[in-house]
Amino acid sequence: MKRDMDIVRKIILATEDMPYGETLEAIDGVEENVFVTHVIWLKEAGLIEASAMAGSGSKAVYAIVTRLTWDGCEFAAAIADETLWAKARDNVFKPGISFTFDILKEWLKSEITQGFPSIR
DSSP states (O other): OOOOHHHHHHHHHHHHHSOTTOOBOOOTTSOHHHHHHHHHHHHHTTSEEEEEEOOSTTSOOEEEEEEEOHHHHHHHHHHOOHHHHHHHHHHTSOTTOOOOHHHHHHHHHHHHHHTOTTTO
16 A cells, blocks of 8 residues: 555644544544554554554454544644645655655655745
8 A cells, every 4th residue: 555645634634633632543534554554653653553464354443543642743734735735746756756754745845935035
């Protein structure tokens, strides 16, 4: 399975919008195994706190997201703007171009910084 940054974004933003004490266990329109795999990746990246287990075949598959980490909050702030996200999809996620998560984060920081002339 390949990482889908639109699913990553949906999980991060849905987690950010959760009321305190609630959990995220699915995203509408995202298959359970895809959701679970992306939750595991986001936990490994240090963006969320979650419990998850991926299985194979008929084994148990579940994911429960409890909250964003500090880095997750920062990433949520960077990806919240629809226009900026569309620009990232056009410039960073182009088919055939290889990118890492760190490249995406640096690109987002750069774009945000350019939007604030006093920071430059």
